[in-house]
Amino acid sequence: IRHFLGVEGLSCRQLESIIDKAMGYFDAKGRLINTDELAGCTVMNLFFENSTRTRTTFEAAQKRLGANVLNLDIARSSTNKGETLRDTLWNLQAMSADMFVVRHSASGAAHFMATQVTPNVAIINAGDGWHAHPTQAMLDMLTIYREANKPFHQLSVAIIGDIKHSRVARSDIAALQTLGVADLRVIAPKTLLPKGIERYGVRVFEDIDKGLAGVDVIIGLRIQNERIGSPLLPSTSEYFKMYGITESRVRLANPSALIMHPGPMNRGVEIASAVADGPQSVILKQVNNGIAVRMAVMAMALAGQKASRANLTN
Numbered sequence: 620i621r622h623f624l625g626v627e628g629l630s631c632r633q634l635e636s637i638i639d640k641a642m643g644y645f646d647a648k649g650r651l652i653n654t655d656e657l658a659g660c661t662v663m664n665l666f667f668e669n670s671t672r673t674r675t676t677f678e679a680a681q682k683r684l685g686a687n688v689l690n691l692d693i694a695r696s697s698t699n700k701g702e703t704l705r706d707t708l709w710n711l712q713a714m715s716a717d718m719f720v721v722r723h724s725a726s727g728a729a730h731f732m733a734t735q736v737t738p739n740v741a742i743i744n745a746g747d748g749w750h751a752h753p754t755q756a757m758l759d760m761l762t763i764y765r766e767a768n769k770p771f772h773q774l775s776v777a778i779i780g781d782i783k784h785s786r787v788a789r790s791d792i793a794a795l796q797t798l799g800v801a802d803l804r805v806i807a808p809k810t811l812l813p814k815g816i817e818r819y820g821v822r823v824f825e826d827i828d829k830g831l832a833g834v835d836v837i838i839g840l841r842i843q844n845e846r847i848g849s850p851l852l853p854s855t856s857e858y859f860k861m862y863g864i865t866e867s868r869v870r871l872a873n874p875s876a877l878i879m880h881p882g883p884m885n886r887g888v889e890i891a892s893a894v895a896d897g898p899q900s901v902i903l904k905q906v907n908n909g910i911a912v913r914m915a916v917m918a919m920a921l922a923g924q925k926a927s928r929a930n931l932t933n
């Protein structure tokens with residue numbers, strides 16, 4: 620890979636190689652290691668949208684790889700004086716950046732930036748609008764790989780909640796399909812489902828109890844209020860009653876089912892605290908796996924940059 624913009628279009632082998640590479644960043648005791656794969660490399664983190672997990676785990680990953688890390692403070696940047704995304708990018712590139720990690724509320728922002736940088740600069744998508752969150756998808760895949768007691772081709776996975784506005788849902792569905800998951804379900808009211816979702820090879824359930832029956836992995840999603848013009852829900856308590864992931868509903872799934880959530884969670888809206896903090900939850904393991912996956916993606920992008928430069932000079 621040279622840029623990492625999405626998981627769509629990547630092969631099963633490529634996704635497996637990201638998982639393999641990420642696994643290599645854990646020692647025998649499961650602790651993250653440090654390497655020098657990005658030594659001498661300058662990485663700039665451009666978060667035009669809020670983030671806790673993605674931004675911090677990217678920075679942790681960059682430091683573990685030995686990179687020089689710069690975080691642009693968007694709130695105090697000249698973006699507020701009307702400077703365009705392209706001008707911001709070109710000016711930062713002139714400061715000898717080798718890689719940009721970008722989160723933006725506009726779908727397609729990372730793809731646009733990849734068309735604007737010089738060939739020796741990599742763009743990593745840290746989430747763009749409703750469109751894609753590829754490193755979240757890969758940390759979810761790594762978590763399933765490490766924690767589930769079956770391979771992908773034997774797993775039944777259910778994604779519950781605001782599928783329509785969720786970039787995580789889109790990227791998870793693409794990654795799970797590419798890795799050959801046996802059964803992929805989405806569970807949501809019609810108002811939170813994109814039209815034509817069935818064409819992505821998922822089974823659609825409006826009834827959460829039917830949708831959870833026998834699944835091995837439950838991925839909860841937040842209602843993306845910031846991407847919805849006006850509130851779609853009658854009330855959060857009504858939503859929790861109909862679609863909340865509760866202990867009694869988890870009992871409908873496989874007894875060893877994993878409980879996952881990309882965060883941030885709205886407890887008592889899409890998930891009960893007893894489930895989020897319960898014995899089947901791997902939500903905080905997802906966060907830790909995010910560091911390894913982001914190390915893998917950035918190291919592979921840098922290697923891809925070097926390989927393409929070598930091809931150009933040969």
Ligand code: CP
Pocket residue numbers: 669670671672673674746755881882883
């Ligand atoms: N999962 C996720 O993207 O969380 P943040 O918005 O906190 O980065």
